[in-house]
Structures are given as structure tokens and as C-alpha cells.
Amino acid sequence: MTRKHTEVAVGILLRADGALLLSTRPAGKPYAGYWEFPGGKIEAGESVEQALRRELIEELGVTIGPAEVWKVTEHDYPHALVRLHWCKVHDWRGKFEMREGQTMAWQQWPLQVRPVLPGAYPVLQWLAEERGLAFDAAQFD
Numbered sequence: 001m002t003r004k005h006t007e008v009a010v011g012i013l014l015r016a017d018g019a020l021l022l023s024t025r026p027a028g029k030p031y032a033g034y035w036e037f038p039g040g041k042i043e044a045g046e047s048v049e050q051a052l053r054r055e056l057i058e059e060l061g062v063t064i065g066p067a068e069v070w071k072v073t074e075h076d077y078p079h080a081l082v083r084l085h086w087c088k089v090h091d092w093r094g095k096f097e098m099r100e101g102q103t104m105a106w107q108q109w110p111l112q113v114r115p116v117l118p119g120a121y122p123v124l125q126w127l128a129e130e131r132g133l134a135f136d137a138a139q140f141d
């Protein structure tokens with residue numbers, strides 16, 4: 001039987017100084033406590049951009065400006081087969097509030113947080129390559 005994909009919108013929030021935003025997965029979700037990029041499941045009828053805007057208001061209290069899909073990846077977890085639609089985001093407004101009890105961290109390279117969701121490894125690899133840096137996924141398990 002083929003598994004149905006769960007479509008997910010994910011935001012790579014990039015600060016002017018190059019730092020990117022990661023946050024921890026809230027208690028009660030699969031992989032609770034793992035670091036991830038903010039985002040969540042796309043609901044019926046939503047575009048990636050709409051889903052991302054809604055999720056970031058729900059999770060972080062910030063409203064993002066324009067967001068275009070940069071990469072699409074897939075990851076097969078025991079709990080779900082996910083298709084991740086990654087958007088780089090440079091503009092947002094509002095004050096960050098952890099509305100789901102998570103922790104957030106602006107990270108410069110090399111990233112300091114562990115563990116990171118494995119579904120985010122390919123994008124971390126591309127982001128590192130853009131900066132001419134090496135990325136070793138094994139360090140983030």
C-alpha cells in the first residue's frame with residue numbers, strides 16, 4: 001500500500017546578520033524536544049504561504065511577509081510520510097512569543113542545538129553549502 005503524503009509548510013526565518021531561527025518541538029508531538037524550523041501541516045485549501053503564515057502566528061506570534069517555496073523534500077518517519085515545502089523568509093512583524101511552550105534560538109553557523117529533526121538535514125546541508133561550509137548530519141542526531 002502506498003502511504004499518503006502529509007504536506008508541511010516550513011519557514012527558514014533569516015535575520016539580516018545571517019542567523020536562522022530554530023525551535024523545539026512541543027511536548028506531546030512525535031519527536032518532542034527535537035529542534036526544527038517553525039511550520040506545520042498544510043490544511044485543505046491553503047497555499048504553502050497561507051499555511052506558513054497561519055502556523056507562525058499560531059506558534060510564534062509573528063506575521064510573515066512574502067514566502068516562496070525554495071525547496072521541496074520528503075522524509076519517511078514511522079509516524080508519517082511528509083513532504084516539506086521550504087520557504088526562506090526575510091520579513092516578519094510582531095514580537096516572538098512561544099505560544100506552544102517551545103524554546104527558540106537564533107543560530108549562526110556552526111549550529112549549536114541538538115538533536116535536529118532528520119527531515120531538516122537536507123535543507124541544512126544546502127544552507128551550509130550556500131555559505132561554503134561543511135555540514136555533517138551525523139553531528140545532529
Ligand SMILES: Nc1nc2c([nH]c(=O)n2[C@H]2C[C@H](O)[C@@H](COP(=O)(O)OP(=O)(O)OP(=O)(O)O)O2)c(=O)[nH]1
Pocket residue numbers: 008009010029035036037038039040041042075077080082084117118119120
Ligand atoms: N515544522 C517542521 N516540521 C518538520 C521539520 N522537519 C520535518 O521532518 N518535519 C516534519 C515533522 C512532522 O512530521 C511534520 C510537521 O508536522 P507537525 O505535527 O509539527 O505539524 P502541526 O504543527 O501542524 O501539528 P498538529 O499539532 O496540527 O498535528 O513535518 C521542520 O524542520 N519543521
